[in-house]
Amino acid sequence: MRDSSYKESVTQRLSNEGRRLGVDPNVVIKRFVFQRLLARFATDPRWVLKGGYAMELRLGLHARTTKDLDLVVHDIQNGLTAVEVQDLIDEILDQDLGDRMTFTVSTPKTLTADGNAGETWRVTTRALLDNSEICSVRLDVVTNAADMGDTADQLRVEPVIPELQGCEAITIAAIDPNQQAAEKLHACARTYAHDRPSSRVKDLVDLVLLVEADLLAPKRLGEALRRVFDARDGELPPRSPTNPPGFWRAAYEEMAAELRIEASNYDDAIALIDSTYQRALIHVPDDINSNGKE
DSSP states (O other), X not given: OOHHHHHHHHHHHHHHHHHHHTSOHHHHHHHHHHHHHHXXXXXXXXXXXXXXXXXXXXXGGGSOOOSEEEEEEOSOOSSOOHHHHXXXXXXHHOOOOSSOEEEEEOOOEEEEEOGGGOEEEEXXXXXXXXXXXXXXXXXXEEEOOGGGTTOOEEEEEOOSSTTSTTOOOEEXXXXXXXXXXXXXXXXXXXXXXXXXXXXXXXXXXXXXXXXXXXXXXXXXXXXXXXXXXXXXXXXXXXXXXXXXXXXXXXXXXXXXXXXXXXXXXXXXXXXXXXXXXXXXXXXXXXXXXXXXXX
């Protein structure tokens, strides 16, 4: 086949798989590209998958569809420049795994520099199949996230179409779900500039999904809460999670209905997360005063 014909053949097969699953074919194409990217990151143990795609791998179609690929890279020097981050990503992606995929990486842009929570870089990556672009994806890369500690799971990533050349299943280090929940609880509690509350209703949705999938353990969640709040705020977790703003109600219930979440009512979701938080807090030292500080 000519280069373009192989790419067109694969794209058609991915689109057919999307129709079979009842999802947007572009979602399946992006999942295919995510998996080929992860096959390369998995060759270096410093790279850890986090974010929405880790949720998708654990929960399948019950998770929210993610647009970005989020990763952490450990054990590198601090204070990297954009060019150094680009070189780091280029090096890991410039591997021939026999899948006829290549990638080009844009100059990274700094999103946050959040102390022990690490520095976040955003990178646009063009994915090419036989030198023809199949899609473009966004990577968010966190360097040296000390608030993660050394907690990680191993997730198996199955290929979208197993019989495609060079597209075998892979295993990659991934964020522990308790760590992921702790980060989302912190995000829900965070107050932004001008005393604005968090608008990340999707974090509440993800928390409920993690609880309903029985992926959280009270002791490990408590340890993760302590680590995240200490690294990001220099204090212990508060006695109770901050109640999200009331304007989340309609958005939460709409998303919950789409995802067929059992706790589809907003008040039920808040009660579920509060009880999960309280069970985890038992495993955090109890020398916490009313404002959450030691």
